[in-house]
Amino acid sequence: MDEQLKSELRRQGVVATSLQELYNWGRKSSIWPLNFGLACCAIEMIATTMARYDLARFGAEVFRPSPRQADLMIVAGTVTKKMAPQVVRLYNQMAEPKYVISMGACAISGGPFKQGYNVLKGIDRYIPVDVFIPGCPPRPEALLDAFLMLQRKIDEQQLTGPERPRHLQAEQPSEFIVPQYSEHDLIPTRNDTIWHAPLVNISNAGANESGRD
Amino acid sequence: MNLEEIKIQIEANVPGCFLEILPNASPSGQHSLIVDTEHALTVASFLRDGANPRFDYCSNVTGVDWPLKETSAKQKTKKIVDGVEKEVEEVVKTSTGNYLEVVYHLFSLEDRQGPVVLRMRTEDRAERVHLPSLTPVWRSAELQEREVYDLFGIVFDGHPDLRRLLMWEEFTDHPMRKDYVDPDDYEYEPTPHDEILKRTQAHYAAQEPRSEAGEAR
Numbered sequence: 370m371d372e373q374l375k376s377e378l379r380r381q382g383v384v385a386t387s388l389q390e391l392y393n394w395g396r397k398s399s400i401w402p403l404n405f406g407l408a409c410c411a412i413e414m415i416a417t418t419m420a421r422y423d424l425a426r427f428g429a430e431v432f433r434p435s436p437r438q439a440d441l442m443i444v445a446g447t448v449t450k451k452m453a454p455q456v457v458r459l460y461n462q463m464a465e466p467k468y469v470i471s472m473g474a475c476a477i478s479g480g481p482f483k484q485g486y487n488v489l490k491g492i493d494r495y496i497p498v499d500v501f502i503p504g505c506p507p508r509p510e511a512l513l514d515a516f517l518m519l520q521r522k523i524d525e526q527q528l529t530g531p532e533r534p535r536h537l538q539a540e541q542p543s544e545f546i547v548p549q550y551s552e553h554d555l556i557p558t559r560n561d562t563i564w565h566a567p568l569v570n571i572s573n574a575g576a577n578e579s580g581r582d
Numbered sequence: 583m584n585l586e587e588i589k590i591q592i593e594a595n596v597p598g599c600f601l602e603i604l605p606n607a608s609p610s611g612q613h614s615l616i617v618d619t620e621h622a623l624t625v626a627s628f629l630r631d632g633a634n635p636r637f638d639y640c641s642n643v644t645g646v647d648w649p650l651k652e653t654s655a656k657q658k659t660k661k662i663v664d665g666v667e668k669e670v671e672e673v674v675k676t677s678t679g680n681y682l683e684v685v686y687h688l689f690s691l692e693d694r695q696g697p698v699v700l701r702m703r704t705e706d707r708a709e710r711v712h713l714p715s716l717t718p719v720w721r722s723a724e725l726q727e728r729e730v731y732d733l734f735g736i737v738f739d740g741h742p743d744l745r746r747l748l749m750w751e752e753f754t755d756h757p758m759r760k761d762y763v764d765p766d767d768y769e770y771e772p773t774p775h776d777e778i779l780k781r782t783q784a785h786y787a788a789q790e791p792r793s794e795a796g797e798a799r
């Protein structure tokens with residue numbers, strides 16, 4: 370429907386909409402996050418929900434303590450290898466449609482602890498992530514921005530056609546492999562169906578840097 | 583409070599124990615007391631109940647890994663060769679380390695004194711890694727001894743619940759040991775440097791035969 374006609378109608382007190390708009394509006398305006406934090410970033414997440422930043426303005430004030438009632442997992446903090454299976458299991462237990470915000474350097478890549486013996490190098494190795502927020506920790510404004518970005522993303526989704534979201538495609542998985550503990554590392558170390566190592570050229574790394582021989 | 587005095591106190595009250603003061607040359611001058619493993623528990627109980635001041639609080643337990651370190655130095659010695667005294671150069675090899683160490687920091691809350699630093703050493707780094715647990719004396723050592731067991735592999739005899747603390751039960755390594763090699767997951771290092779760079783290059787070199795587009799890497 371023509372946008373101009375729509376706003377004209379609205380002025381006359383008639384609201385015209387489509388099922389898709391209504392559906393997306395409903396989804397994006399009631400994203401309930403899972404009540405779940407892992408490390409220092411969680412403190413910023415908590416601050417975001419409090420009166421000063423007030424995440425409630427965007428319809429996400431209800432932090433659910435059960436994955437069954439949550440739509441959004443904010444992975445806020447360092448994911449240790451010991452915790453990673455539990456994080457994936459919580460994600461698997463959430464009902465579709467579900468979204469993930471990976472908050473902070475740790476959840477993105479391992480952050481300051483990337484080479485640590487017990488730190489997962491990014492939660493996107495096991496579960497699909499919708500929005501990444503860099504920062505250590507990201508400010509509450511950054512989390513709000515990520516939240517608005519997620520809302521925009523939901524708003525743009527088509528309900529039909531090949532581009533429709535995952536939860537409307539019956540053949541797409543909604544559960545992902547839960548890694549197992551083993552003698553030296555988690556098995557598997559990553560889910561190859563959703564994570565691929567980005568191509569990086571390391572042949573020049575370490576050279577041309579002043580102060581180095 | 584003088585560590586020397588405490589040492590004398592312990593020696594007078596725990597017969598047969600072997601103590602050694604390990605000096606610390608830094609400005610803080612926090613010398614520590616090496617306790618032999620056989621008498622450690624008695625020494626600990628004495629420090630808690632009988633010493634003056636009584637060390638009723640153990641604030642910190644940690645481990646240290648001392649891998650085998652061999653140094654060779656040339657030394658000139660006089661030797662009698664064929665009945666003539668000659669100066670001969672000899673290579674003297676000394677080795678230090680090859681043990682694990684656990685460190686306890688004790689305080690006296692009554693007298694506001696401390697810390698007294700206790701150290702115990704294992705016989706080697708492989709099999710004989712047993713030390714007496716001081717948890718029966720200071721309850722606060724329980725979790726920290728578990729952590730030392732987890733990360734350094736020191737086995738505390740007499741600990742009420744010796745399980746891994748930070749790593750999972752199936753894990754077999756001890757990550758804080760100097761010779762721990764972490765799993766090779768260096769497939770994505772955007773800004774590698776130093777040790778990481780070497781590991782990343784080794785990782786890519788191992789991957790090379792498998793990937794067709796070798797240039798991209």
Ligand code: SF4
Binds near residue numbers: 409411
């Ligand atoms: S990114 Fe920084 S603030 Fe966030 S969990 Fe990691 S270390 Fe903490």
